[in-house]
Amino acid sequence: xxxxxxxCRQFGDFTALDHLNMQVDKGELFGFVGPNGAGKTTxxxxxxxxxxxxxxxxxxxxxxxxSNTKKLKESIGYVPDxxxxxxxxxxxxxxxxxxxxxxxYGKKASSRRDEVLEKVGLLPQRxxxxxxxxxxxxxxxxxxxxxxxxxxxxxxxxxxxxxxxRTRRAFRQTLKDLCEEGYTILISSHILTELSDICTSIGIxxxxxxxxxxxxxxxxxxxxxxxxxxITVFKDVDKAAELLRRNPxxxxxxxxxxxxAAHFTGSREEEAMLLRDLVEAQIPVVSFMREQTSLETLFFxxxxxxxxxxxxxxxxxx
Amino acid sequence: MNLNPxxxxxxxxxxxxxxxxxxxxxxxxVLGMIAVISFLGEGVIHGYMQAGRYRxxxxxxxxxxxxxxxxxxxxxxxxxxxxxxxxxxxxTLDVLLTTNLNPWKIITGKLEASLSMVFLLAVSAMPxxxxxMVFGGVELWDLLALVGLLVVSGIFIGSLGILCSVIFxxxxxxxxxxxxxxxxxxxxxxxxVMIGSHIKVLQLEAEGMYGGASDIGPLIYLLLLNxxxxxxxxxxxxxxxxxxxxxxxxxxxxxxxxFAVNHFAAFSAGIQLVLxxxxxxxxxxxxxxxxxx
Numbered sequence: 001x002x003x004x005x006x007x008c009r010q011f012g013d014f015t016a017l018d019h020l021n022m023q024v025d026k027g028e029l030f031g032f033v034g035p036n037g038a039g040k041t042t043x044x045x046x047x048x049x050x051x052x053x054x055x056x057x058x059x060x061x062x063x064x065x066x067s068n069t070k071k072l073k074e075s076i077g078y079v080p081d082x083x084x085x086x087x088x089x090x091x092x093x094x095x096x097x098x099x100x101x102x103x104x105y106g107k108k109a110s111s112r113r114d115e116v117l118e119k120v121g122l123l124p125q126r127x128x129x130x131x132x133x134x135x136x137x138x139x140x141x142x143x144x145x146x147x148x149x150x151x152x153x154x155x156x157x158x159x160x161x162x163x164x165x166r167t168r169r170a171f172r173q174t175l176k177d178l179c180e181e182g183y184t185i186l187i188s189s190h191i192l193t194e195l196s197d198i199c200t201s202i203g204i205x206x207x208x209x210x211x212x213x214x215x216x217x218x219x220x221x222x223x224x225x226x227x228x229x230x231i232t233v234f235k236d237v238d239k240a241a242e243l244l245r246r247n248p249x250x251x252x253x254x255x256x257x258x259x260x261a262a263h264f265t266g267s268r269e270e271e272a273m274l275l276r277d278l279v280e281a282q283i284p285v286v287s288f289m290r291e292q293t294s295l296e297t298l299f300f301x302x303x304x305x306x307x308x309x310x311x312x313x314x315x316x317x318x
Numbered sequence: 319m320n321l322n323p324x325x326x327x328x329x330x331x332x333x334x335x336x337x338x339x340x341x342x343x344x345x346x347x348v349l350g351m352i353a354v355i356s357f358l359g360e361g362v363i364h365g366y367m368q369a370g371r372y373r374x375x376x377x378x379x380x381x382x383x384x385x386x387x388x389x390x391x392x393x394x395x396x397x398x399x400x401x402x403x404x405x406x407x408x409x410t411l412d413v414l415l416t417t418n419l420n421p422w423k424i425i426t427g428k429l430e431a432s433l434s435m436v437f438l439l440a441v442s443a444m445p446x447x448x449x450x451m452v453f454g455g456v457e458l459w460d461l462l463a464l465v466g467l468l469v470v471s472g473i474f475i476g477s478l479g480i481l482c483s484v485i486f487x488x489x490x491x492x493x494x495x496x497x498x499x500x501x502x503x504x505x506x507x508x509x510x511v512m513i514g515s516h517i518k519v520l521q522l523e524a525e526g527m528y529g530g531a532s533d534i535g536p537l538i539y540l541l542l543l544n545x546x547x548x549x550x551x552x553x554x555x556x557x558x559x560x561x562x563x564x565x566x567x568x569x570x571x572x573x574x575x576x577f578a579v580n581h582f583a584a585f586s587a588g589i590q591l592v593l594x595x596x597x598x599x600x601x602x603x604x605x606x607x608x609x610x611x
Binding site for chain 1: 323330331336340412414609
């Protein structure tokens, strides 16, 4: 659905995007994560046709965004980070206006209006003034507005900003439902935990570059595979350590009382075989698991910068 | 035919706002006061319904015409200068630009909405202005020409306001600059013409020719950009001998055979419409987020 190749954007001397590459497949709910100033909004603005790239290419649904502006606009539903409202306009009129902006008029517009309002749970508020809606409702209305022209691809720029946890959860559920309906969704946030439980894939951007991208399950698996195996035994720690040392897949072990941390390079199946060996050797194993690492820990690790060194280097002219 | 969505939305919002009602009420109150003061004042001096005294309703018509021009000049920059910058400040512009509406359509929608204001003002003022028709001297076509020129002035001033709204990000600055530019077109162009004439006189005096008439040549065409000059030309043409504008121009050179000066109101209205088109095109180009800077 989305393919970005070597995307660069300069603002004077500042490089906001530095040869960014990313891909979002059809039907995915893609979490676009990065610290503040990493380049998320710049990327989203370029995808949505609100900013020109300095160089590089963006394809949406197989179309180059630089040459198919009109078709691109019909394919994308954009939800910005801030939701401005028009005063003196009803919810229904607000959506009808945007339907007309996409060339949808009359009965077609009103039926689509009701359809999207129902989708986001705002049908009872149809006759309310837009500026009297709560922030959560306004956010849902913004999502309804982005859906009014049947786009295939939704681009949401930090939509959870300023919402209370309950509203955020409800909003996330709506996104999950939309994804199940077949929409491809790209959602940006600087809070990874907000996305990790709904997204199918994530991309972590830092300083204008994609530092990690892939399916959440695969990433979790690869992170866990690099972590040591934590084995707790009831007794016979030395016997267990000796058995582990003899295993060619164990590269390093450390012992703390009855807990053993073993760096194991084997697969899941080989892990199971190792456990079986321990049990067959009549070692009373209490627990056997990989050390847990959350996506958040990984995010902090990937986006960590030695700022003090940078400042020193800058000031000393090194 | 479907309306421009931006125009349709603006009209819906304006209809619900008391602001427009107050503006129309205020403007008609001013026109009514002009009529009452003119008629009562004249009545006190010369007695009511004195036969043959046509000067009073004619003067009243002229005052109303200039008052309408003043109202348009004061209102339109204030409305249009915030049209795009307010969308930007309210953070609704980005969303608008991601739709199928191109920048020109957004701008023309905004301009149409401000013009509908001018049109509403002009039409609502018709009964007050038509009072003078009771006495004669002003015909229906004169009133329609006045409304027409008022709309042209609205387009010209409105497009100027929209251009400022696109260039300047903050509404206060955009509004200020719209008024500054309007003052330039009204007073600035006249001042340049006067300064040009004065320089010519000084040049003639340096050559030893005293008391001779100066000829500023094509510099007179600068007045075609002046919406007040267009109004002066139209109103004086309708209620005077029709040569007032030509007399003003002839004081700065010999323009007796000049087609543009002889048809000043129509020619300046045309020029101002063309210039308005230029302002709108420039505003649209500047608003396009994908343009190369």
